[in-house]
Amino acid sequence: MKKPKSKVQNPKSKTSPAPSPKSPGPLLVVGAVAFDSIRTPYGVAENVLGGAASYLAVTASWFAPVRVVAVIGDDLGEEHLRVFEERGIDTAGLVRAKGKTFRWSGEYTGDMNEAHTLDTQLNVFEQFSPTLPACYLDTEYLFLGNIDPTLQLHVRRQLPRARLVGLDSMNYWIKGTPEGLKKALAEIDILVINETEARMLSGITNLKKAAEAIRKLGPRTLVIKRGEHGVLLFSEDGNFSAPAFPLDEVHDPTGAGDSFAGGFMGYLAKAGEFSDGQLRRAVIYGSVMASFAVEEFGLSRLLRLTPKDIETRYREFKRLTQFDE
Amino acid sequence: MKKPKSKVQNPKSKTSPAPSPKSPGPLLVVGAVAFDSIRTPYGVAENVLGGAASYLAVTASWFAPVRVVAVIGDDLGEEHLRVFEERGIDTAGLVRAKGKTFRWSGEYTGDMNEAHTLDTQLNVFEQFSPTLPACYLDTEYLFLGNIDPTLQLHVRRQLPRARLVGLDSMNYWIKGTPEGLKKALAEIDILVINETEARMLSGITNLKKAAEAIRKLGPRTLVIKRGEHGVLLFSEDGNFSAPAFPLDEVHDPTGAGDSFAGGFMGYLAKAGEFSDGQLRRAVIYGSVMASFAVEEFGLSRLLRLTPKDIETRYREFKRLTQFDE
Numbered sequence: 087m088k089k090p091k092s093k094v095q096n097p098k099s100k101t102s103p104a105p106s107p108k109s110p111g112p113l114l115v116v117g118a119v120a121f122d123s124i125r126t127p128y129g130v131a132e133n134v135l136g137g138a139a140s141y142l143a144v145t146a147s148w149f150a151p152v153r154v155v156a157v158i159g160d161d162l163g164e165e166h167l168r169v170f171e172e173r174g175i176d177t178a179g180l181v182r183a184k185g186k187t188f189r190w191s192g193e194y195t196g197d198m199n200e201a202h203t204l205d206t207q208l209n210v211f212e213q214f215s216p217t218l219p220a221c222y223l224d225t226e227y228l229f230l231g232n233i234d235p236t237l238q239l240h241v242r243r244q245l246p247r248a249r250l251v252g253l254d255s256m257n258y259w260i261k262g263t264p265e266g267l268k269k270a271l272a273e274i275d276i277l278v279i280n281e282t283e284a285r286m287l288s289g290i291t292n293l294k295k296a297a298e299a300i301r302k303l304g305p306r307t308l309v310i311k312r313g314e315h316g317v318l319l320f321s322e323d324g325n326f327s328a329p330a331f332p333l334d335e336v337h338d339p340t341g342a343g344d345s346f347a348g349g350f351m352g353y354l355a356k357a358g359e360f361s362d363g364q365l366r367r368a369v370i371y372g373s374v375m376a377s378f379a380v381e382e383f384g385l386s387r388l389l390r391l392t393p394k395d396i397e398t399r400y401r402e403f404k405r406l407t408q409f410d411e
Numbered sequence: 412m413k414k415p416k417s418k419v420q421n422p423k424s425k426t427s428p429a430p431s432p433k434s435p436g437p438l439l440v441v442g443a444v445a446f447d448s449i450r451t452p453y454g455v456a457e458n459v460l461g462g463a464a465s466y467l468a469v470t471a472s473w474f475a476p477v478r479v480v481a482v483i484g485d486d487l488g489e490e491h492l493r494v495f496e497e498r499g500i501d502t503a504g505l506v507r508a509k510g511k512t513f514r515w516s517g518e519y520t521g522d523m524n525e526a527h528t529l530d531t532q533l534n535v536f537e538q539f540s541p542t543l544p545a546c547y548l549d550t551e552y553l554f555l556g557n558i559d560p561t562l563q564l565h566v567r568r569q570l571p572r573a574r575l576v577g578l579d580s581m582n583y584w585i586k587g588t589p590e591g592l593k594k595a596l597a598e599i600d601i602l603v604i605n606e607t608e609a610r611m612l613s614g615i616t617n618l619k620k621a622a623e624a625i626r627k628l629g630p631r632t633l634v635i636k637r638g639e640h641g642v643l644l645f646s647e648d649g650n651f652s653a654p655a656f657p658l659d660e661v662h663d664p665t666g667a668g669d670s671f672a673g674g675f676m677g678y679l680a681k682a683g684e685f686s687d688g689q690l691r692r693a694v695i696y697g698s699v700m701a702s703f704a705v706e707e708f709g710l711s712r713l714l715r716l717t718p719k720d721i722e723t724r725y726r727e728f729k730r731l732t733q734f735d736e
Contacts, residue, residue: 408691
């Protein structure tokens with residue numbers, strides 16, 4: 087990272103006081119808010135609050151102040167908004183549109199490594215065009231959840247002075263809008279994608295070589311998520327490999343990747359600097375949050391965490407991976 | 412580990428002087444010596460020296476004195492025996508039989524995670540019944556490569572005072588001779604198998620639960636190999652997760668698992684104690700040896716290593732995995 091351009095403080099600003107070096111964030115997350123219907127070997131959940139933006143916002147909120155940009159339908163009520171408010175998430179960027187909220191329904195079987203999508207209804211999400219409210223324009227940290235890369239770039243350019251910009255994408259955009267995605271990649275700092283996506287984006291099977299090729303497209307840092315096999319970090323300071331936390335039971339893998347990204351970006355927003363050591367810690371905090379996410383259906387485990395739960399699992403990760411010279 | 416029964420030294424023995432506390436090993440490895448024919452996207456090798464016993468012996472020889480028990484045919488000449496001798500491997504347990512040496516031919520394509528066996532000729536291996544020469548009976552460390560579990564148990568019982576016994580197996584025995592395998596598992600200390608085998612042996616998909624079930628069958632320590640996704644260690648002291656070393660190019664995956672086991676057991680034989688810390692180091696040394704094995708066809712990279720190569724890669728593993736509290 088080490089961006090030479092630091093944010094210019096405006097001493098006259100009233101809505102956004104100059105942050106002291108120790109005040110974290112804020113982190114802005116963009117993506118879908120959805121109602122998910124999920125079936126796994128452990129049970130069924132119907133129309134629970136989900137979507138990348140929800141997982142990103144809730145996990146990051148354990149580390150830094152969070153702002154969210156998304157579109158919601160008229161079926162998303164007070165009880166759902168309260169979920170964000172109780173986590174102190176700034177919902178000024180939630181736009182309500184006429185119609186139904188985005189709905190996704192999926193099923194996990196066997197080793198639950200992959201979701202089988204049963205149904206997708208874009209609904210109000212189809213017309214999503216994220217324009218940031220004025221009170222968001224001092225945002226320092228930005229994570230662009232998995233949406234059309236053209237929209238991602240549109241948001242990114244509204245925050246020219248952001249200190250750190252992360253982005254997630256998926257097969258659909260890699261195949262369908264490769265040029266739009268490449269334009270977006272040229273203007274971000276960190277790309278967070280999974281193993282299959284990294285291979286597809288680069289056209290290279292070997293992950294180390296794939297990472298080299300992808301980093302040449304723009305992002306100085308690449309995080310490759312490998313599900314139950316953990317995470318690889320590729321940066322200008324070398325490589326870092328973190329395992330997934332071995333759990334007795336995975337009840338619902340939905341949102342694991344977004345929870346990783348939320349913990350990862352939330353921690354960096356809190357740390358305020360992006361050294362190799364901080365990036366490694368961020369990967370572990372991301373992995374911690376993903377490990378909690380999958381323990382229960384939907385957002386439920388993530389909403390009743392304590393800071394102590396997070397620190398305890400961080401230390402368990404240390405114990406899981408350490409060995410002496 | 413912490414076996415209370417320590418080996419009784421025989422002061423009259425001439426062939427095997429009582430080892431001083433600092434002299435490592437010896438480690439006895441049992442398995443197939445083979446001629447392999449291998450095709451990968453990087454090239455072809457015809458009739459090169461291979462087989463589990465060869466990979467085990469050569470990798471372990473970088474850490475401790477090694478003895479090998481295997482059967483060879485009359486087509487295995489001086490130039491092949493010299494490979495063992497140049498690594499200081501004791502070949503008193505190589506039995507020559509009439510006929511051809513075991514031959515295997517296989518192909519790797521795509522991401523090279525799995526070998527497609529093209530041909531297997533057991534040849535002299537069909538009549539393999541490993542009886543240890545008298546000069547091997549003071550062996551302290553034993554690794555039973557992947558052969559019929561009845562034969563593994565037969566060897567294990569010839570060394571009732573062995574300090575540490577490891578075993579590898581495979582789908583073929585797990586399905587075909589489950590009772591024989593369970594008898595062998597009851598009399599060993601460490602089981603080293605891959606992910607698929609662990610799930611098949613336990614009938615449990617979740618690896619943490621599978622490990623619990625398998626450890627109840629006998630082995631206090633279980634090592635689960637996950638190929639490019641690294642290694643999991645389950646012991647009475649908890650879990651340890653090690654990544655595979657990210658390589659630019661994997662030229663030939665043949666023998667990676669046996670090279671892991673050879674480095675793992677060789678290091679433990681050198682260390683002479685089996686604390687949690689030593690088991691973790693052993694996992695990393697095993698991973699180091701596996702990472703070298705796949706860099707070139709057959710045994711070639713493993714034969715021209717230096718102790719410095721091994722230590723350098725060990726430190727690279729440390730760098731790859733470390734993060735601060």
